[in-house]
Amino acid sequence: MAKHIEERADAATAARERLKTFIAHPPEDARLWGIRTTSGTTGGEPLIVPHHYPSMRGRIFKEEKRMLQCYGSMSSRLSFTHLSHIRDTADELVSLSLDGADLGPGLDRALDEFGADIIIGYPSFVARVCALMSAGARARVVHVRLSGEFIDSGLRHLFEERFANADTTSMYVSAETGRLSTFPCGHLPLNRYHPAPGVTIEIAEPGDDGAGDILVSKDGREELVPFRRYRVGDTGRIVPGSCPCGEAVTFEVLGRSGHDYLKLAGAIVRREEVERVARRLGLREYFLEGSLKMRGNTPAGALELSIVPPEGAGEEAAARLA
Numbered sequence: 001m002a003k004h005i006e007e008r009a010d011a012a013t014a015a016r017e018r019l020k021t022f023i024a025h026p027p028e029d030a031r032l033w034g035i036r037t038t039s040g041t042t043g044g045e046p047l048i049v050p051h052h053y054p055s056m057r058g059r060i061f062k063e064e065k066r067m068l069q070c071y072g073s074m075s076s077r078l079s080f081t082h083l084s085h086i087r088d089t090a091d092e093l094v095s096l097s098l099d100g101a102d103l104g105p106g107l108d109r110a111l112d113e114f115g116a117d118i119i120i121g122y123p124s125f126v127a128r129v130c131a132l133m134s135a136g137a138r139a140r141v142v143h144v145r146l147s148g149e150f151i152d153s154g155l156r157h158l159f160e161e162r163f164a165n166a167d168t169t170s171m172y173v174s175a176e177t178g179r180l181s182t183f184p185c186g187h188l189p190l191n192r193y194h195p196a197p198g199v200t201i202e203i204a205e206p207g208d209d210g211a212g213d214i215l216v217s218k219d220g221r222e223e224l225v226p227f228r229r230y231r232v233g234d235t236g237r238i239v240p241g242s243c244p245c246g247e248a249v250t251f252e253v254l255g256r257s258g259h260d261y262l263k264l265a266g267a268i269v270r271r272e273e274v275e276r277v278a279r280r281l282g283l284r285e286y287f288l289e290g291s292l293k294m295r296g297n298t299p300a301g302a303l304e305l306s307i308v309p310p311e312g313a314g315e316e317a318a319a320r321l322a
């Protein structure tokens with residue numbers, strides 16, 4: 001019998017269980033706990049997930065002095081601001097958090113004055129912000145830390161070119177599950193990761209190329225209640241061989257499998273909306289593929305719709321022409 005897979009509907013039930021467990025066992029050191037919320041695409045409402053910080057502490061921020069945060073989500077901004085306060089060095093880390101509404105005239109000067117040495121955020125948001133940064137402001141950045149979205153080759157080239165003095169790394173994280181990959185080991189390209197301690201990655205029904213849906217298991221050390229073979233909604237594969245850093249397991253994220261939504265250039269494209277439009281257009285069989293394209297300096301989401309012709313399509317027109 002096939003082993004059970006936790007689907008997105010199960011995630012809402014599990015999140016409520018995590019919250020109940022957290023309330024029943026108040027933390028000893030509240031400084032080391034945080035609350036994450038999800039965007040609401042899982043389970044129809046934002047989920048509240050308490051989580052424990054110690055494994056992240058002292059790892060994500062070291063000697064940086066000025067951090068620019070590029071997240072649309074308030075929960076992520078608060079989380080990283082808190083993390084920056086509990087780092088191991090005594091030096092102050094000043095943080096500037098941007099909202100989508102901040103991206104406009106005057107921001108270039110503010111970013112110049114702020115002089116960030118580290119930028120963290122969603123890749124598409126960082127790409128929009130870097131279009132507004134002067135060459136001088138970009139040159140001061142030494143770390144770019146990305147998470148939360150797939151990084152395609154267009155974005156990768158953009159970051160390499162725009163942040164020439166920075167090491168650009170990514171981590172595999174989702175709002176429901178929290179951190180899934182280790183801190184970057186320095187040997188892996190973007191979109192390739194090692195599982196974090198306590199995390200197991202499996203691929204459901206892999207094809208000939210080894211690719212399939214990513215299933216995540218995570219012990220309860222950070223979120224109290226374990227995840228068991230949870231289908232996160234991304235496709236990926238296990239990369240053969242071990243890494244020069246000594247890690248035995250490497251996995252690669254290939255993209256979003258889009259069970260119920262796609263995140264694209266900071267927008268959410270919901271499956272039910274696509275289906276509604278397709279019905280209005282009378283489409284029966286179709287494929288929709290999303291990708292990020294650059295329009296000059298600005299990344300934009302592109303949706304490509306491929307239509308499969310219905311049986312006998314065009315015969316009526318051909319008969320009329322005959």
Ligand SMILES: [Zn+2]
Nearest residue numbers: 185187243245
């Ligand atoms: Zn490695």
